[in-house]
Amino acid sequence: MTTAAVSAPRATTVEATKTRQPFRWGQVGTGMIITLVIVWCFLPFYWMVVLAFRSNAHTYDTTPFFSHVTFSNFRYAFNTSINQFGRSLINSLIIGSVVTFVAMVVGVFAGYAMARLAFRGKGLVLAAILGASMFPGVAILTPLFQLFTNFGWLGTYQALIIPQISFSLPLAVYTLTSFFADMPWELEQAARVDGATPGQAFRLVIFPLAAPALFTTAILVFLASWNEYLLSSVLSVGKATVAPSTVAIANFTAGPHIVPYTQTMAAGLVVTVPLVIVVLLFQRRIVSGLTAGGVKG
């Protein structure tokens, strides 16, 4: 505690002197690598954007900037006589919303208990939840494939939603636990001293404080569901009316004798742009959510 209090102001003075220095070769090197990192992250994505707006006849044109600009690729992507891409976006939204809702509603209670309450067998429960998320998708896929075949559920929403609980619920519990562990619990203690039950303290004091953490966790869970491919591709058995967008993109076609690169990039862009916007808007929160727990200390 004392060391932290001492080191904090000193660290800021070091930062201040560093930024005030007029010129250093080290900074040039740093700047170059920073640029490299940004180029690394954006370059392939940039190429996707360029191709999405390029006429299919010029697929192999390697002009590095926008050329032969057209919107036909997007019209193609949403043409229902070729692909069910528009439908798949709605499917992804339905599946993602239900999965996120279930994982959050169930996970928030477990996360609170893990972070806040002392109880016997806590380590065991935590190990079980983490262990559950460690199983490879194929380990639950094989039995579920048979089970859903017997139920006649292959190619239905429930067959796509239920298996996703296996990874989304541990993710929610794990992220919420580390968020909750970091919250100002003195306030809860104060409420308890004033005579509130643990339940009341949770509902009236902690829940409003926890809203940003809940929101961030919900975004992470939704993204995980939106990006899922293995379970969905097998359990949807190619049924386009329920398959999510990842499956639709993987099976994307543009009719016979056409290399559908530009159209696929257009569809990929439609899937990606909302995610990138959400992620950039909430980047601070998402980074804290991703790095919470695992990297403390």
Added chain:
Amino acid sequence: MTVAGPAAESAEQTTAVTSPPPTKRNKIKTGEGRLAFLLVAPTVVLLALVVGYPVVKGIYQSFQSEPGLDPATGFFSNTTHWIGLGNYKHWLLQQCAKSGGGTGKCPTGTLGSQFWSSFWVTIFFTVVTVTLETIIGMCFALVMHRAFRGRGLVRAAILVPWAIPTAVTSKLWIVIFDPQGILNKVLHKHILWTSSQWPARFAIVIADVWKTTPFIALLILAGLQGISADLYESARVDGASAWQRFTRITLPLVKPALAVAVIFRTLDVLRMYDLPAILTGGANGTTTLSILVVRQLTTGLNTASALSTITFVIIFAIALGMVRLFNANIIGAQAKGTK
């Protein structure tokens, strides 16, 4: 399990610090226990249903024969029977049923013959991608940690490859890796990236490293930010070189964050499916264990169950080994630090 460590510890610490005097404690504790049970129960029940039940059922099925022609009677039967380790022998010892009864070596081209090649390809992907991602990610993180201007921009940029769904990433790299695509044009080469063995494998490595390195950098950066600047300052005063500061201060202190990132990534690559399944379709020696399981699904479910069981046993064994390995090192580093 190491991951849980810090969170659980800090939770216990806060409870210990803020808990009321002992007289009140017992009463609250029993109430807490009951409340905790109610709060945790739905999660445990749900996970038991969607993870526990399928996994146990899969293990049970893996010891059953496939429904089909019974070699003893010559009739088709829908019932399965206990065959012990038969399905495991099929994969691990490459024993396939012969038409004349009995077992023999699996003919090349069948799924059964591909187990060991899939296993080694999966290990190859794991070792190569995790090593590259850790080294490059470490460099990125060190640079971001030193930079004061543009750090926000980099952090935003890093989330872009992470946020793109793997299915889209795979399609994007198919386009880039096309024989007539942009990469060959830039390199002035004519590499058949996705249709010959080693280029196909490296295509997958490149795509995976592109997508995940920034994410690892982010995790390491968070670890770096927890290191006090005091340590570096006093080391510098004592005349430590930049390399010494890196190996004696940065590495030991960032190790817990690094260990978590490496373990998580290893588990992820060991079960990799999306990227090779879409990018190469598992062709040309890029069939991972997960792809092999999915292919086996349509030919025989109980044999597939054995393979998925083998897959997760491998993953658990490697995870456990890594947790042990890193834990030992972490404890070692901490012991050194306190001396």
